[in-house]
Amino acid sequence: MKRLCIHTITTKPWSTEECIRNYSAAGVEGITFWRYSLEGRDPASVGRMAREAGLEITSLCRGGFFPGRTVENRQAALDDNRRCIDEAAALGAPLIVLVCGAVPGQSLTESRKQIADGIGAVLPHADAAGVKLAIEPLHPMYADDRSAVNTMRQAHEICDVLGSPAGVGIAVDVYHVWWDPELKTMIDLAGQTGRLHAFHICDWRTPTSDLLNDRGLMGEGCINIAEISRWVDETGFTGMREVEIFSNRLWAMDQSEYLDKITAAYGEIYS
Amino acid sequence: MKRLCIHTITTKPWSTEECIRNYSAAGVEGITFWRYSLEGRDPASVGRMAREAGLEITSLCRGGFFPGRTVENRQAALDDNRRCIDEAAALGAPLIVLVCGAVPGQSLTESRKQIADGIGAVLPHADAAGVKLAIEPLHPMYADDRSAVNTMRQAHEICDVLGSPAGVGIAVDVYHVWWDPELKTMIDLAGQTGRLHAFHICDWRTPTSDLLNDRGLMGEGCINIAEISRWVDETGFTGMREVEIFSNRLWAMDQSEYLDKITAAYGEIYS
Numbered sequence: 001m002k003r004l005c006i007h008t009i010t011t012k013p014w015s016t017e018e019c020i021r022n023y024s025a026a027g028v029e030g031i032t033f034w035r036y037s038l039e040g041r042d043p044a045s046v047g048r049m050a051r052e053a054g055l056e057i058t059s060l061c062r063g064g065f066f067p068g069r070t071v072e073n074r075q076a077a078l079d080d081n082r083r084c085i086d087e088a089a090a091l092g093a094p095l096i097v098l099v100c101g102a103v104p105g106q107s108l109t110e111s112r113k114q115i116a117d118g119i120g121a122v123l124p125h126a127d128a129a130g131v132k133l134a135i136e137p138l139h140p141m142y143a144d145d146r147s148a149v150n151t152m153r154q155a156h157e158i159c160d161v162l163g164s165p166a167g168v169g170i171a172v173d174v175y176h177v178w179w180d181p182e183l184k185t186m187i188d189l190a191g192q193t194g195r196l197h198a199f200h201i202c203d204w205r206t207p208t209s210d211l212l213n214d215r216g217l218m219g220e221g222c223i224n225i226a227e228i229s230r231w232v233d234e235t236g237f238t239g240m241r242e243v244e245i246f247s248n249r250l251w252a253m254d255q256s257e258y259l260d261k262i263t264a265a266y267g268e269i270y271s
Numbered sequence: 272m273k274r275l276c277i278h279t280i281t282t283k284p285w286s287t288e289e290c291i292r293n294y295s296a297a298g299v300e301g302i303t304f305w306r307y308s309l310e311g312r313d314p315a316s317v318g319r320m321a322r323e324a325g326l327e328i329t330s331l332c333r334g335g336f337f338p339g340r341t342v343e344n345r346q347a348a349l350d351d352n353r354r355c356i357d358e359a360a361a362l363g364a365p366l367i368v369l370v371c372g373a374v375p376g377q378s379l380t381e382s383r384k385q386i387a388d389g390i391g392a393v394l395p396h397a398d399a400a401g402v403k404l405a406i407e408p409l410h411p412m413y414a415d416d417r418s419a420v421n422t423m424r425q426a427h428e429i430c431d432v433l434g435s436p437a438g439v440g441i442a443v444d445v446y447h448v449w450w451d452p453e454l455k456t457m458i459d460l461a462g463q464t465g466r467l468h469a470f471h472i473c474d475w476r477t478p479t480s481d482l483l484n485d486r487g488l489m490g491e492g493c494i495n496i497a498e499i500s501r502w503v504d505e506t507g508f509t510g511m512r513e514v515e516i517f518s519n520r521l522w523a524m525d526q527s528e529y530l531d532k533i534t535a536a537y538g539e540i541y542s
Contacts, residue, residue, distance in 0.1 A: 181380075
C-alpha cells in the first residue's frame with residue numbers, strides 16, 4: 001500500500017470519521033479531504049484525528065472556480081479560496097487542488113486570464129499559510145463550466161504567466177490527461193520545473209455512461225496507468241498516488257468491499 | 272439558407288426520401304448522407320433523387336475505424352472503407368468523412384499509426400473513384416473507442432505522414448474542437464495546405480447528459496460558432512456548413528418543427 005492515498009469522495013457514503021478509520025485499518029498511507037468532509041467539523045481536529053490514525057494528509061479538494069461574469073462573482077471566488085486556504089492550514093494539508101472554473105459562453109481565453117489573475121490574487125495568502133496550490137487540468141469535456149484549463153500545457157502556461165512561483169504547481173489526474181499526445185513531455189517539464197505537485201489515478205470505462213460520475217476503478221478501463229505512473233516517477237516524484245473516483249455504481253456498493261477492491265487494484269499495478 | 276447542409280442523421284426519424292423532400296422544401300442547399308440512409312437502396316438512385324430535388328451532395332458519413340487488434344480486423348476495415356468509397360462514387364458524393372477509430376486499451380500512438388496505414392491503403396481506391404477523404408478529429412472523450420485522432424494537430428500530422436496527398440484533408444466539427452487552444456492556428460494551417468474539406472456545426476449543452484446523443488442545436492450551448500465560422504471562411508473556405516446533431520431530445524420532437532428550428536438557428540448566426 002506504499003504511497004496509496006484515497007480521496008474521501010471516493011467512498012462518499014462514508015462519514016469523515018469512517019474514511020479515516022477504514023483507510024487506516026486497510027493500511028492506506030494518505031488521505032485527501034474534500035471540503036464537504038470538513039463541514040460541521042473543526043478542521044484542526046479532523047487533521048489531528050487523521051494523523052493519529054497514521055494517515056498523511058495529502059491535500060484538500062478543492063479550490064478554484066475563479067472565472068465569473070462580474071467583478072462580484074470573481075471577488076466571491078477569491079474570498080472562498082482564501083477560506084479554503086485557511087481550512088487547509090488548520091487541517092494540516094500542504095496542498096489545495098484547484099478546479100479552475102469556466103463560465104459557459106465566456107471565451108476560454110478570457111476565463112484562463114481570470115484564472116491566472118485569481119491564483120495570483122490568493123497566492124500571498126496561500127504562501128503565508130504555508131499551503132501550496134495545484135492547478136488540475138480537467139478533461140476537455142469539462143471546458144464548458146468546470147475548467148478552461150484542459151491540458152497540462154495550459155497549466156504550465158499559467159505557472160509561467162505567474163512567474164513560476166514555488167507555491168503553484170500542477171495536479172496530474174490520469175482521467176483528464178491520458179488522451180493528450182503531449183502528456184509525457186508535459187510531465188517531464190513538470191518534473192524539471194518542480195511543478196509536479198499531485199498525482200491522481202482512476203480509469204476510463206468504455207462505454208462511459210455519465211460525464212461526471214462514471215469513472216472506473218484502476219483496471220476497469222483503458223488508461224495506461226502503469227505507464228503514466230512510470231513517467232511521473234521518472235521525474236523524481238515520490239508523493240502519493242491518490243485514488244479519486246466519482247462513480248454512482250461504486251458508491252452503491254458495500255464500501256468496505258469497495259475499499260478491498262481499491263487496495264487490490266492498487267496492488268495489481270504497483271506491486 | 273446559403274451554404275446550409277444537413278446530415279440525414281440530424282433528422283434520424285425521417286426516411287431518406289423524407290430528408291430529401293423536406294430539406295429541399297425548406298431551401299436547404301446541401302445534404303450529407305449517412306451510410307444507413309443508403310441501406311436497401313441504390314446509391315446512384317438516391318444521389319439522382321437528391322440532385323433532382325436541388326440538393327448538393329456534400330459528403331458520405333462515415334468511413335474509418337481503421338485500428339484493430341488483429342490483421343484480420345484491420346483488413347475487414349479496409350474492405351469496408353473500399354465499399355464506402357464505392358457507395359460515395361455511386362451516390363455522387365465528393366467526400367467521405369472518416370471517424371478514424373480506436374481500440375480500448377491499445378495505445379493511441381499505435382492506433383494513430385494504424386489509422387495512417389489504413390488511410391494510405393485505401394487512398395488509391397478513393398483517388399481512382401474521384402472521392403476525397405476527410406479526417407475528422409473527434410473530441411478527446413471519444414479517445415477510448417471511436418478515434419485516436421483528437422485534435423486538428425494530430426489530423427495534420429497524419430496528412431504529413433502520408434505525404435500531404437490532395438485526396439486527404441480534415442473535417443472540422445465545432446463540437447469536437449471548440450475547446451482546443453490551437454484551433455485557430457490549425458484552421459489557418461488547414462487553409463494554407465488545402466486540407467479544409469468540411470465544416471460541421473452544432474452546439475455543446477451545459478449540462479451534457481449523454482456523451483453521444485445530447486448535442487445541442489446552434490445557440491443552445493456555449494460554442495463560439497460564429498467566431499469559428501469566421502476563422503473557417505477567412506481561409507477561403509466556401510463550402511457547406513453542415514448541421515450534424517445527435518440528440519435523443521431533438522429526435523423526439525416533431526421533425527418538421529425541428530427543421531424550422533434548424534433553419535432559424537442557422538439564420539441567426541449567418542444572416
